[in-house]
Amino acid sequence: MFQISLKGKYGLITGASQGIGRACAYKLGEADIEGLIIVDLVKGEEGEETEKNLKDMGVDVKYITGDASSEEVIKKAVDIAIDSWGRLDIIVNVAGISFMTSLETTSFDQWNKVMEVNLRSVFLTMKYGSIPMKKQKSGSIVSMSSISGVTGGSTGPEYGASKAGIIALTKYAAKQLGPYNIRVNAVAPGTIATDMIKRNYSKLTDEERQKKIDAIHMKRLGDPAEVGKAVLFLASDMGSYVSGEILMVTGARMS
Numbered sequence: 001m002f003q004i005s006l007k008g009k010y011g012l013i014t015g016a017s018q019g020i021g022r023a024c025a026y027k028l029g030e031a032d033i034e035g036l037i038i039v040d041l042v043k044g045e046e047g048e049e050t051e052k053n054l055k056d057m058g059v060d061v062k063y064i065t066g067d068a069s070s071e072e073v074i075k076k077a078v079d080i081a082i083d084s085w086g087r088l089d090i091i092v093n094v095a096g097i098s099f100m101t102s103l104e105t106t107s108f109d110q111w112n113k114v115m116e117v118n119l120r121s122v123f124l125t126m127k128y129g130s131i132p133m134k135k136q137k138s139g140s141i142v143s144m145s146s147i148s149g150v151t152g153g154s155t156g157p158e159y160g161a162s163k164a165g166i167i168a169l170t171k172y173a174a175k176q177l178g179p180y181n182i183r184v185n186a187v188a189p190g191t192i193a194t195d196m197i198k199r200n201y202s203k204l205t206d207e208e209r210q211k212k213i214d215a216i217h218m219k220r221l222g223d224p225a226e227v228g229k230a231v232l233f234l235a236s237d238m239g240s241y242v243s244g245e246i247l248m249v250t251g252a253r254m255s
């Protein structure tokens with residue numbers, strides 16, 4: 001059976017202590033990535049478990065507990081990759097937050113926080129991560145957008161706007177970095193069964209929840225590993241001529 005291999009490749013992933021990020025990290029590990037820097041705001045039991053499982057797969061994991069929207073943290077993460085391994089091949093941007101807000105209730109602070117964590121973090125990894133990638137003349141950057149970035153979504157004005165920002169940033173960076181053989185893509189998941197979704201769904205009535213499932217034509221939530229597989233495709237040489245694209249992973253959720 002043909003298997004995707006990331007042998008000899010080194011990566012950086014944000015927001016991978018749990019949920020979709022963890023599932024993406026595991027997919028990279030299963031494909032034999034040699035080393036992976038994780039930047040996550042927290043470690044805790046979830047992060048410890050993620051780190052251990054990746055190490056058990058033979059991955060050289062370096063876990064940085066820090067804010068992915070901080071310039072200092074991202075610069076440090078890229079420096080660690082270069083100091084340790086001399087290269088950086090893959091960046092996966094997953095760190096993200098959402099508040100169940102509306103135009104009326106979203107505060108100025110919530111707007112700024114979501115823009116910082118969801119969008120600025122992606123800008124920062126592109127800005128600093130592309131420096132060694134340009135020297136290598138190779139690299140792949142995959143960022144977690146959302147169906148909300150395409151449809152506007154229903155989780156608050158700042159969330160959809162931040163995810164739409166990732167789409168524009170992805171296309172912009174793909175154009176700028178293409179001549180250096182650096183591919184830049186995004187994945188836009190629909191509704192994936194993670195803590196973020198469980199938290200958001202717990203605020204809905206049964207009827208509202210059912211309405212959301214009914215809008216998914218495959219009639220089920222996605223599994224984080226199914227997003228991980230899409231990320232692995234784009235991160236690896238399987239996607240060698242795919243750049244500037246947004247891969248929807250929604251089970252045919254159209255709105």
Ligand SMILES: NC(=O)c1ccc[n+]([C@@H]2O[C@H](COP(=O)([O-])OP(=O)(O)OC[C@H]3O[C@@H](n4cnc5c(N)ncnc54)[C@H](O)[C@@H]3O)[C@@H](O)[C@H]2O)c1
Pocket residue numbers: 014015016017018019020021039040041042066067068069094095096097098117144145146147188189190191192193194195196197
């Ligand atoms: N779950 C879904 O249905 C869904 C759908 C579309 C897009 N997404 C996106 O996928 C990503 C992951 O979602 P999830 O459902 O796994 O969420 P989650 O809340 O389960 O995980 C988010 C991760 O990001 C980390 N994080 C939060 N703020 C951070 C920061 N400032 N710096 C570094 N790390 C930080 C958290 O600690 C956690 O590990 C998010 O970007 C989210 O917007 C999720």
